Amino acid sequence: xxxxxxxxxxxxxxxxxxxxxxxxxxxxxxxxxxxxxxxxxxxxxxxxxxxxxxxxxxxxxxxxxxxxxxxxxxxxxxxxxxxxxxxxxxxxxxxxxxxxxxxxxxxxxxxxxxxxxxxxxxxxxxxxxxxxxxxxxxxxxxxxxxxxxxxxxxxxxxxxxxxxxxxxxxxxxxxxxxxxxxxxxxxxxxxxxxxxxxxxxxxxxxxxxxxxxxxxxxxxxxxxxxxxxxxxxxxxxxxxxxxxxxxxxxxxxxxxxxxxxxxxxxxxxxxxxxxxxxxxxxxxxxxxxxxxxxxxxxxxxxxxxxxxxxxxxxxxxxxxxxxxxxxxxxxxxxxxxxxxxxxxxxxxxxxxxxxxxxxxxxxxxxxxxxxxxxxxxxxxxxxxxxxxxxxxxxxxxxxxxxxxxxxxxxxxxxxxxxxxx
Amino acid sequence: xxxxxxxxxxxxxxxxxxxxxxxxxxxxxxxxxxxxxxxxxxxxxxxxxxxxxxxxxxxxxxxxxxxxxxxxxxxxxxxxxxxxxxxxxxxxxxxxxxxxxxxxxxxxxxxxxxxxxxxxxxxxxxxxxxxxxxxxxxxxxxxxxxxxxxxxxxxxxxxxxxxxxxxxxxxxxxxxxxxxxxxxxxxxxxxxxxxxxxxxxxxxxxxxxxxxxxxxxxxxxxxxxxxxxxxxxxxxxxxxxxxxxxxxxxxxxxxxxxxxxxxxxxxxxxxxxxxxxxxxxxxxxxxxxxxxxxxxxxxxxxxxxxxxxxxxxxxxxxxxxxxxxxxxxxxxxxxxxxxxxxxxxxxxx
Numbered sequence: 001x002x003x004x005x006x007x008x009x010x011x012x013x014x015x016x017x018x019x020x021x022x023x024x025x026x027x028x029x030x031x032x033x034x035x036x037x038x039x040x041x042x043x044x045x046x047x048x049x050x051x052x053x054x055x056x057x058x059x060x061x062x063x064x065x066x067x068x069x070x071x072x073x074x075x076x077x078x079x080x081x082x083x084x085x086x087x088x089x090x091x092x093x094x095x096x097x098x099x100x101x102x103x104x105x106x107x108x109x110x111x112x113x114x115x116x117x118x119x120x121x122x123x124x125x126x127x128x129x130x131x132x133x134x135x136x137x138x139x140x141x142x143x144x145x146x147x148x149x150x151x152x153x154x155x156x157x158x159x160x161x162x163x164x165x166x167x168x169x170x171x172x173x174x175x176x177x178x179x180x181x182x183x184x185x186x187x188x189x190x191x192x193x194x195x196x197x198x199x200x201x202x203x204x205x206x207x208x209x210x211x212x213x214x215x216x217x218x219x220x221x222x223x224x225x226x227x228x229x230x231x232x233x234x235x236x237x238x239x240x241x242x243x244x245x246x247x248x249x250x251x252x253x254x255x256x257x258x259x260x261x262x263x264x265x266x267x268x269x270x271x272x273x274x275x276x277x278x279x280x281x282x283x284x285x286x287x288x289x290x291x292x293x294x295x296x297x298x299x300x301x302x303x304x305x306x307x308x309x310x311x312x313x314x315x316x317x318x319x320x321x322x323x324x325x326x327x328x329x330x331x332x333x334x335x336x337x338x339x340x341x342x343x344x345x346x347x348x349x350x351x352x353x354x355x356x357x358x359x360x361x362x363x364x365x366x367x368x369x370x371x372x373x374x375x376x377x378x379x380x381x382x383x384x385x386x387x388x389x390x391x392x393x394x395x396x397x398x399x400x401x402x403x404x405x406x407x408x409x410x411x412x413x414x415x416x417x418x419x420x421x
Numbered sequence: 422x423x424x425x426x427x428x429x430x431x432x433x434x435x436x437x438x439x440x441x442x443x444x445x446x447x448x449x450x451x452x453x454x455x456x457x458x459x460x461x462x463x464x465x466x467x468x469x470x471x472x473x474x475x476x477x478x479x480x481x482x483x484x485x486x487x488x489x490x491x492x493x494x495x496x497x498x499x500x501x502x503x504x505x506x507x508x509x510x511x512x513x514x515x516x517x518x519x520x521x522x523x524x525x526x527x528x529x530x531x532x533x534x535x536x537x538x539x540x541x542x543x544x545x546x547x548x549x550x551x552x553x554x555x556x557x558x559x560x561x562x563x564x565x566x567x568x569x570x571x572x573x574x575x576x577x578x579x580x581x582x583x584x585x586x587x588x589x590x591x592x593x594x595x596x597x598x599x600x601x602x603x604x605x606x607x608x609x610x611x612x613x614x615x616x617x618x619x620x621x622x623x624x625x626x627x628x629x630x631x632x633x634x635x636x637x638x639x640x641x642x643x644x645x646x647x648x649x650x651x652x653x654x655x656x657x658x659x660x661x662x663x664x665x666x667x668x669x670x671x672x673x674x675x676x677x678x679x680x681x682x683x684x685x686x687x688x689x690x691x692x693x694x695x696x697x698x699x700x701x702x703x704x705x706x707x708x709x710x711x712x713x714x715x716x717x718x719x720x721x722x723x724x725x726x727x728x729x730x731x732x733x734x735x736x737x738x739x740x741x742x743x744x745x746x747x748x749x750x751x752x753x754x755x756x757x758x759x760x761x762x763x764x765x766x767x768x769x770x
Contacts, residue, residue, distance in 0.1 A: 101515075105507070105511050108507065202634075205634050209603060209604070209634065210604045210605070219553075219555070219556050220605065220606050221529055221556070221605055221606070222603050222604075222605060239541070241537050241540065241541055242511075242514050242538065242541055243507075243510040243511060315507065315510075316506060316507070318533065320506075320530055321603055321634075322471070322530055322603075322636065323506050323530075325635060325637060325638075326505070326637065327505070328505075358504070362511075362512075363501050363502040363512075364501050364511060364512050364515035364516070365515075368499065368500075373474065373500050373502055374473075374474050374475065376502065
């Protein structure tokens with residue numbers, strides 16, 4: 001593998017991101033890959049920031065119109081509700097205690113969103129659109145319930161690690177199916193991952209439903225048994241009884257680092273990105289494209305499955321048929337990856353943003369006087385929708401900008417001079 | 422190229438933000454304290470399940486009960502909405518920490534969360550709609566279960582349905598159907614009562630039962646209902662919450678009767694024969710009233726079971742297309758049940 005690597009690098013040179021990043025001159029016709037690379041880097045950190053700001057701005061207008069209240073006060077309440085005011089040293093006493101509780105919940109959400117976001121982002125970097133994050137998340141969760149509930153004789157560390165690993169692998173296997181289908185027969189991953197989502201939902205519905213193999217034995221309700229004490233992740237901040245913050249956060253942060261290292265510092269990541277920029281050129285360069293499709297999907301699924309397993313072992317401890325059917329963290333992961341521009345740091349930050357939004361708009365934090373409880377969760381959805389919308393729209397803005405440039409270049413200004421700006 | 426675009430965009434936002442901040446800062450200080458309960462005065466909170474406040478079912482009814490308690494008992498109340506299972510524990514503990522004397526959890530899925538939170542807040546009283554105290558693993562004594570005799574409501578609507586198909590057999594068939602969501606005890610009790618009631622009214626009636634495996638997906642229930650209608654059922658009883666609205670829409674499309682559940686769904690039109698009411702609002706109100714009157718003597722550790730007699734379940738608005746004699750006969754059954762003279766099974770065999 002490593003011996004062949006330099007050769008491959010040379011062959012794939014024309015399409016490497018380093019080159020595609022610098023479109024040279026007016027006569028340059030950008031390929032899909034070059035455009036992708038441009039959008040990837042366009043505006044650096046500024047574009048996603050602007051996207052979020054515009055979304056919040058329009059969201060604020062919505063608040064103003066629907067409630068007639070000052071949107072800034074609402075946003076302030078959401079910010080405090082997310083617990084991020086804990087970071088301010090001047091917040092003291094009771095207020096600080098409550099902020100801590102809120103921040104724990106925000107970070108619990110962030111943990112799962114980082115991983116479901118990475119699941120989408122990794123596949124994106126290989127040119128694949130993984131909509132199956134939800135199914136992979138559930139597969140990890142279901143398997144974690146099973147492993148965490150069975151095998152109760154194991155020592156604690158072994159049990160936790162085993163449940164996490166098998167849960168993550170379940171996600172990888174599920175996504176791997178979609179990757180394999182893409183690699184072998186070219187079945188589009190959007191279709192297959194969506195269909196696999198439903199397969200998992202109905203497996204879960206069967207497994208936890210009355211009379212199902214994982215339904216609890218004591219009560220006639222469609223909920224699984226609790227996972228064993230030995231399989232629960234330790235809580236490092238807050239009350240373990242009242243859903244404190246578990247150590248899974250560090251696993252998620254480590255996953256961010258791993259994501260960056262794998263993509264940017266390994267042969268695998270190099271190949272994945274090359275395929276993502278242009279599969280034809282990658283194939284020409286000697287890269288095994290089907291193999292990369294499969295691996296990229298499987299690794300995506302690994303992240304999402306990990307999210308499911310950590311949620312179960314960290315705070316949820318059990319699953320019900322209803323949880324399986326209404327869970328949506330995997331889908332929010334798509335928005336997280338989009339806003340995060342499919343980069344490690346971007347996904348981390350946007351997961352924190354979405355976690356803070358989801359938790360900050362919950363009715364336990366929003367004073368009913370500030371914002372009517374009926375509207376609270378809808379505000380999150382509005383802002384989420386706006387973010388996704390503007391992520392798409394800024395690509396449009398960039399496109400128009402380029403178009404204008406090209407038109408100008410054709411008429412008066414010499415292409416060389418234009419390119420210099 | 423971005424050099425042109427970004428500065429003025431950023432500036433525009435900075436300016437709008439500044440204007441908004443200067444306008445907002447003055448107001449912020451005026452209302453600082455959140456609406457937490459005053460010391461001493463009785464207050465209660467409800468914690469809803471997933472599905473939103475306007476679900477035309479459980480959450481909405483519970484909220485109506487809360488608003489009625491606020492109005493009639495002149496107390497402070499607050500609602501905490503759960504958007505995901507992750508909200509259960511924080512919502513319940515925020516309600517308890519906020520100084521509410523009584524916290525009512527809505528929905529059987531919250532039993533485990535109530536269990537842990539009730540242990541951590543032993544001085545707060547808890548009640549759970551549809552949650553049986555047998556499900557509490559640590560047996561906290563400050564929790565009361567609020568259960569319903571769904572079989573009585575099911576019996577009444579089944580009785581009316583049985584009479585209806587006897588009067589108007591469709592294509593020689595005397596069949597009625599029930600579409601359940603997920604087979605959990607309350608759904609089971611509704612359907613068991615429905616079957617018993619229909620058979621009591623009409624010995625020749627056949628009762629079709631199926632489950633959609635969902636409480637939310639209207640398409641699933643519509644499909645199940647259409648199946649039953651194709652098999653000759655001319656009254657469809659939905660026992661599937663939001664999903665069941667699909668069953669009622671199937672009934673409307675195929676011009677047969679539907680029967681609503683939990684809330685009064687007669688607002689959907691005259692094709693809704695009646696509704697099997699499960700008055701969560703009454704349960705919430707009565708529990709709040711008792712907790713306010715009894716104070717520290719309000720006990721937990723048992724299930725309060727509401728039936729026809731206590732007004733906890735009953736018959737909803739009856740369609741104008743139903744025959745008055747049938748309706749009168751059903752009301753007579755209601756009086757018999759209230760007097761405790763009808764034995765109704767609680768399980769579908």
